Amino acid sequence: MKSGNPNPTSDLFMILETxxxxxxxxxxxxxxxxxxxxxxxxxxxxxxxxxxCENDLWTFSSFTFLRDGDDEKLAFELKIAEISRVPYAFIDVHAFGKPQERRFPFFGEIESEDGKNKVLHYIADFLLSTETSE
Known part of the structure; x- marks a missing residue:
C-alpha cells in the first residue's frame, strides 16, 4: 500500500472517495x-x-475509419479517455465486423509531444499499409 499504514484504508477506497x-x-x-x-x-x-465524450467520469471520445486491407475491409478504432488528468489513446485495428480479430492494438498517453508523435506515426503506418496504388 502506498499509505505505509500497517492497517490502511485501501488505496482504491481513497481514490473512490476523492x-x-x-x-x-x-x-x-x-x-x-x-x-x-x-x-x-x-x-x-x-x-x-x-x-x-459526455460529461461524466467514465467518458471517452471515439474516432473510426475504414480502409481496404489485402483480403478484407479493416476498421481502425481510436478511443481517447482520461486517466489521472492525462489523455490516453487506445487504438484497435481489426477486420470490419470482427472486433475479436485484433491486428495490432496500441495504448499510450497523448499529453506529451512524444506521445502525440507515437500516435501519429501509428496512424500513418496504418494508412500507408492500406494505401492502394492506382
Whole structure:
C-alpha cells in the first residue's frame, strides 16, 4: 500500500472517495485531446467518424475509419479517455465486423509531444499499409 499504514484504508477506497467528492473535468481533457486529433486527421484529409465524450467520469471520445486491407475491409478504432488528468489513446485495428480479430492494438498517453508523435506515426503506418496504388 502506498499509505505505509500497517492497517490502511485501501488505496482504491481513497481514490473512490476523492472522485466522488470532486468535480470531474474528464470530458474537457478528452475534448481538448480530441480537438488536436481532429485537426491532424482533417489536415491529412483522412475521412473519419467521430463520437464526442459526455460529461461524466467514465467518458471517452471515439474516432473510426475504414480502409481496404489485402483480403478484407479493416476498421481502425481510436478511443481517447482520461486517466489521472492525462489523455490516453487506445487504438484497435481489426477486420470490419470482427472486433475479436485484433491486428495490432496500441495504448499510450497523448499529453506529451512524444506521445502525440507515437500516435501519429501509428496512424500513418496504418494508412500507408492500406494505401492502394492506382
Amino acid at each position: 472522485k466522488r467528492n470532486s468535480a470531474s473535468d474528464s470530458c474537457q481533457i478528452v475534448s481538448d485531446a480530441s480537438s488536436w486529433l481532429k485537426s491532424e486527421l482533417k489536415g491529412a484529409d483522412v475521412k473519419f467518424q467521430y463520437g464526442a
